Amino acid sequence: MEEKQTLICDRCKVEMDLIEAQFSYLERTFRHKVPRCPQCGQVHIPEDLAKGHMSKVEAALEEK
Numbered sequence: 001m002e003e004k005q006t007l008i009c010d011r012c013k014v015e016m017d018l019i020e021a022q023f024s025y026l027e028r029t030f031r032h033k034v035p036r037c038p039q040c041g042q043v044h045i046p047e048d049l050a051k052g053h054m055s056k057v058e059a060a061l062e063e064k
């Protein structure tokens, strides 16, 4: 089941799109769905991802 939660971009006040992003961490890559603002491109990293070891993750966005 997929969670449907909509987030609003702080800057643009528009709904963020859910996109699949590729993360790199310690030479490993994995994918995770994250909300991204269609206007400014800001990505919201969910709390569970941002916590702890994921805090320095860089998201390489891949659009398909």
Ligand SMILES: [Zn+2]
Binding pocket: 009, 010, 011, 012, 013, 037, 038, 039, 040, 041, 042
């Ligand atoms: Zn925005």
